[in-house]
Amino acid sequence: MTLRRWGMPIEGTASRVLHVDLESGASRVLLFEGRPHHLGGSGLAAALYDAYGLPESPAFDPRQPLIFAIGPLSGFFPLMSKVVCGFRSPYTGEWAESHAGGRLALSLRFAGYDALMITGRARTLSCLVVGSRRLEIHDVHYLRGQDVFTSGKYLRRYGKESSGHRSTVRIGPAGERGVTFACANVDSFRHFGRLGAGAVMGGKNLKALVVTGDSGIELPEGRDYPKLYKEVYQSVTGTDMMQKYHDLGTAENLLVLNELKALPWRNLQATTDPAIDGISGERFAEQLLLRQTACAGCPVGCIHIGLLRQQFARDHEFLYKQVSYDYEPIFAQGSMLGLTNASDVLALLDETEKLGLDCMSAGVALAWVAEAFEKGVVTEKETLGPVHFGNVATFVAALHHLANGTSEFWQALGKGVLYAADIYGGADFACVLGQEMAGYATGEVYFVSQALGFRHSHLDSGGYAYDQSAKDKDVDKAVRHLLDDEYKRLTINCMVACLFARKAYPPERLQEALASLGMRAEADALPESGRAMQALRWSLKFRTGFRPENVRIPKRFTEVVTWKGPMDVDYMDAVRQAYTSELYRMVVDAAREA
Known part of the structure; x- marks a missing residue:
């Protein structure tokens, strides 16, 4: 497949995507063209949904894809350890992402896939097992209602021969029941936590996913790659970074x-x-x-x-x-x-x-x-x-x-705090910014950034840090910070690195890393492609129902008092309006260019 909607067709490079239909049990490997454009991770997940998703259908439609995507640097450089899970959120109804670490990224890399895309609904509660040379769907009806850790003990029977390179994603009773903020547990201590990835798995009758990294990868020849790897490794282990x-x-x-x-x-x-x-x-x-x-x-x-x-x-x-x-x-x-x-x-x-x-x-x-x-x-x-x-x-x-x-x-x-508050009362003190808030009561810019941000997450941009460092109330400056910081984080999320490592991977370092792996087209296209994927993600969010003017910021957030004093409600409203205008402009401009 060639991407056409977001620019000229790009031939010659492809992401290897395993597509599994749980209803029929059929699978196929897609060579999804256009890696210099979609890059990987967040961009790849969005491009796959753009091609195979159903924007007009609800989140729990079995045909909606559940996508796990890694990036071109996964498995090759330190801290390239995350996986992007893309899905239609049952919480918001919109295109969404959740990110998790653990062993899953390397398991997918060693299984030979850049992404796993799952559609359909299994006929009974099931566990999907995939590897480089295996695909199995097991009936695990006996795990219905079992908690995450009890289920994990039973699931260890799958992929024993690859136990060191195996990753297990599973849900608990909340996901089976469709609680819209149910998470998916990854290797015990990591999670696809926000916006309901666990509920999506439950809707597909998918209790668990086991990925066995049962193959290998070849490292590039020459001096550039080992030299750069050593430099990055030294920067994250030999300094206080x-x-x-x-x-x-x-x-x-x-x-x-x-x-x-x-x-x-x-x-x-x-x-x-x-x-x-x-x-x-x-x-x-x-x-x-x-x-x-x-x-x-x-x-x-x-x-x-x-x-x-x-x-x-x-x-x-x-x-x-x-x-x-x-x-x-x-x-x-x-x-x-x-x-x-x-x-x-x-x-x-x-x-x-x-x-x-x-x-x-x-x-x-x-x-x-x-x-x-x-x-x-x-x-x-x-x-x-x-x-x-x-x-x-x-x-x-x-x-x-x-x-x-x-x-x-x-x-x-x-179904969410605001959903319940609209029925029973108490909406004024509902601490919801797009979804239940993260833990940063730093001020006006952060409240707007989470309420209107792509993932409704404090990790979309550094709005919390901007509140702490800004010495004035310049609306244009604040909005530009949110958009530019989102772009920088998105390029990292296309690779897919841990965001803790963003100082180790500025854009020029990412380009150097891609070039060292022989991906010169991806390296050269990174700045432009990052902006294109930022626009594509927002376009998908708008196409699946997002309207920033309809997002509520409950009264409780106007009553907050921090070290700077009470909230400036007029300033918060001005930032919100300016940010809303910029989001619409981005989507309209991208559609015009397409």
């Missing part, structure tokens, strides 16, 4: 943001609290850090694993669980819920993992429930039990209600 992520990890941000009055507490009713010491990154490191690990292909080791002693097995001294943590999970299931004990946060995160819920959306959703319960907006008639800030036991019970949809209230909440 990645020290923060290895040492305390992003949990280091808790004390900093609390001091800045930018850390959400108790459903964003406050932005600082003296009880922060109980859940700080330092407290986790001193008392609960068990070990650190890394995604395949990464020498940094930023994944922090906490030790959780089994609360129900006090007479078994050595019985414990391993729970990963970093800043966002601690915010969402710690400060946002008024929890000030690190062990309580790990206990709640462990339950969230088992159920297969996105920890950020689930935590923010429960924070809204706690405030709604506190104010009498909802009662035990709806919640089936008390839900109180600071009480971990009530939140554990609430999580199970949420994942299992045990009442009409919890079923509504499983």
Whole structure:
């Protein structure tokens, strides 16, 4: 296939895509032309949806593709360890992405594929196993309702001969039920977390995906590649560039943001609290850090694993669980819920993992429930039990209600906080910016950037950093920052690198890396193609229903007070309007050029 909609046809290079139809069991390998244009990762996923997706059909239409894409540098350079999952979101109804690490990127590379595209719905709950020379669809109906970790134990039977190069993606009960912010767990400690990838798998009757990296890749000849590899490796291991992520990890941000009055507490009713010491990154490191690990292909080791002693097995001294943590999970299931004990946060995160819920959306959703319960907006008639800030036991019970949809209230909440608030009340204090917020109450630009950003994510652009560094309220400057920073991050997401490594991979370094692999057309086209893929992604989002003027920024965000003082609502509205205009301009200009 040749891309024509977004420019002149580009021949001679192709991405190797495995397409599997779960309904028929048929598969085929597509040679998807145009890599210098779509590049890979985010661009490849968008180009595949542009070619094979159904913009006029709903998210749960079985014909909609679920796409896992890596980039041209995956497996060849350090920290090229991420996979882009592209899908029609059941949460927003729009084209969406979620990114995850683990072993999946290298497993796909060693299986010989640049992307895996899955369509159709399996006739029974199934596990898809793929490798370079195998494709199997196994009936796993006996795993229905099983949690993520129990399922993982059964799934280890598949691909044993490639266990070191094998990756497993699976969902829990929340994904099977179609909770719109259900996640897909990747290799125990990583996730396709946001916007409902787990629900999409559940809609396809796909309990799990196992990718066996059972082949190999050839390294380029000559001196350029090993020389550049050594330089990149040295920059991320021999300097302090990645020290923060290895040492305390992003949990280091808790004390900093609390001091800045930018850390959400108790459903964003406050932005600082003296009880922060109980859940700080330092407290986790001193008392609960068990070990650190890394995604395949990464020498940094930023994944922090906490030790959780089994609360129900006090007479078994050595019985414990391993729970990963970093800043966002601690915010969402710690400060946002008024929890000030690190062990309580790990206990709640462990339950969230088992159920297969996105920890950020689930935590923010429960924070809204706690405030709604506190104010009498909802009662035990709806919640089936008390839900109180600071009480971990009530939140554990609430999580199970949420994942299992045990009442009409919890079923509504499983479609998002604003969906439930529109039915029961409490929309003014719903902490939703396109989806349940990330943990940065830094100010006006960040609130607009997440509400209107492509993934409704703090990782779309550095809006949170802009709030902290900007010394004026220049609307044009703020919007230009959001668009340019999104473009820079997108080029990395087309490769697909961990965003922690963006200092190690500026655009010119990415071009050099591509050239060292013999991909000179991709290297030369990178700046122009990055802009084209930015426009393509936004075009798909608009074509699947996105209208920035309809996105709500609830009243709670206008009431926030940070180290800079109260929110300037006029400034926030001006940034929103200017950003909206630029998004429309980008899509219209791209359509005109096509």
